Amino acid sequence: MCQCRFLSEAQFPQIAKTFDEAFADYHLKSRVSAKEWLYNRGVKNAVEYDYSVGAFDGERMVGFTLVGIDNWLGQLAAFDAGTGIIPDYRGRGLAKGMFDFAVPKLRERGVGQFLLEVLQVNEAAIKAYRKAGFQITREFDCLALEYRNFKVAKSLAIDPQIRPIPKKEVASFSEFADWQPSWENSFASIARIPDEVVINGAYVDGEPVGLFVYYPLLNWIMSLVVKRAFRRKGIATVLLAKFMESFDSDVSKISLVNVDHSDTGMLGFLEKMGFVEFTRQYEMELDL
Numbered sequence: 001m002c003q004c005r006f007l008s009e010a011q012f013p014q015i016a017k018t019f020d021e022a023f024a025d026y027h028l029k030s031r032v033s034a035k036e037w038l039y040n041r042g043v044k045n046a047v048e049y050d051y052s053v054g055a056f057d058g059e060r061m062v063g064f065t066l067v068g069i070d071n072w073l074g075q076l077a078a079f080d081a082g083t084g085i086i087p088d089y090r091g092r093g094l095a096k097g098m099f100d101f102a103v104p105k106l107r108e109r110g111v112g113q114f115l116l117e118v119l120q121v122n123e124a125a126i127k128a129y130r131k132a133g134f135q136i137t138r139e140f141d142c143l144a145l146e147y148r149n150f151k152v153a154k155s156l157a158i159d160p161q162i163r164p165i166p167k168k169e170v171a172s173f174s175e176f177a178d179w180q181p182s183w184e185n186s187f188a189s190i191a192r193i194p195d196e197v198v199i200n201g202a203y204v205d206g207e208p209v210g211l212f213v214y215y216p217l218l219n220w221i222m223s224l225v226v227k228r229a230f231r232r233k234g235i236a237t238v239l240l241a242k243f244m245e246s247f248d249s250d251v252s253k254i255s256l257v258n259v260d261h262s263d264t265g266m267l268g269f270l271e272k273m274g275f276v277e278f279t280r281q282y283e284m285e286l287d288l
Helices: 009-022 032-044 095-107 123-131 167-176 187-192 234-248 265-271
Strands: 003-006 051-056 061-071 075-085 113-119 135-146 160-162 198-204 208-215 220-226 254-261 276-287
Touching: 009 032, 009 051, 009 061, 009 167, 032 167, 032 187, 051 095, 075 095, 075 208, 075 220, 095 113, 095 265, 123 276, 135 265, 160 234, 167 187, 167 198, 167 208, 167 220, 187 220, 198 234, 208 276, 220 234, 234 265, 254 265, 254 276
Parallel strands: 075 113, 220 254
Antiparallel strands: 003 051, 051 061, 061 075, 113 276, 135 254, 135 276, 160 198, 198 208, 208 220
């Protein structure tokens, strides 16, 4: 019989070991160790270990749920930043058990919502989340670009200046977004990134008109937004092209995940640039 316990950051080596066992068949395409990948992604997603849960068989950790806590659309919310269960312990209800164990403490903290993301092809998980009371709030497209397939328009209406900007200035570009970025790609999560991140701004006559953010640890473009008055003038194309010109990596493709499926303009642009959809996700939410 497994027991659920709240965790502490001091237990991270044990969490990382369980992660390795749970995802042994998952080939992590990163320039860093899986341990560093897991920890830094946790920082980005505002994971609080004393609200995260481990499942234990004796003293052996056999599963975990990492829980991020942050403000979300005006209220305090929690996010499933990563759940892993080692193969021999799957099918025993541990994921639900860890979630149920976490909820009372989250409510005491004043957390009003719990969010997660799930692949649309994972029908069993979606069914289980619905049974637990989660509702689908948005549909996200996840796309990837092979470097060799990148396409650039021959002529541009504007030639913006592209320059690096510090993380502290990223939030000032949030008004350019037509929809709330996912938890993974929020402007707050960009500001929390503890290691290398590429952030470029586009400027026309000194005015900020576009933003590009890439996180090497995940090989993700986290943000690509343009001020409405400057759209369809090649700003996003130049931001992407400047990055592709300077990027040096042994990875053959780059991803852009969690594009709101309703943003047909953005999806059409990405298709023209050579991006191809590789999966879709649901964002799901439960009122606590």
